[in-house]
Amino acid sequence: MEGSMEALLTREDVAEALAVSLRTVDYLRSSGKLSAVHIQRSVRFLPDEVRKFVAENTTRSGLGIL
Numbered sequence: 739m740e741g742s743m744e745a746l747l748t749r750e751d752v753a754e755a756l757a758v759s760l761r762t763v764d765y766l767r768s769s770g771k772l773s774a775v776h777i778q779r780s781v782r783f784l785p786d787e788v789r790k791f792v793a794e795n796t797t798r799s800g801l802g803i804l
Contacts, residue, residue: 746775746782755788766791 747755752772753763766772773787 744785747785747788748783749781752783752788756792 749760749763753760756763763772767774767781767783772783772791775782775784
């Protein structure tokens with residue numbers, strides 16, 4: 739495999755990073771709002787996908803920026 743690969747994140751890692759519950763992580767995954775990698779029975783998340791999710795769900799209202 740070429741290049742370096744970031745370590746995949748567990749549900750627990752994502753929950754901690756987003757400061758949400760495991761149930762919320764499961765909901766985000768099952769609703770298609772957060773992409774996941776399925777390795778047999780395990781579910782893992784790509785760090786870039788978590789960053790993308792955060793970026794797409796960040797609001798800038800109330801900052802007075804046009």
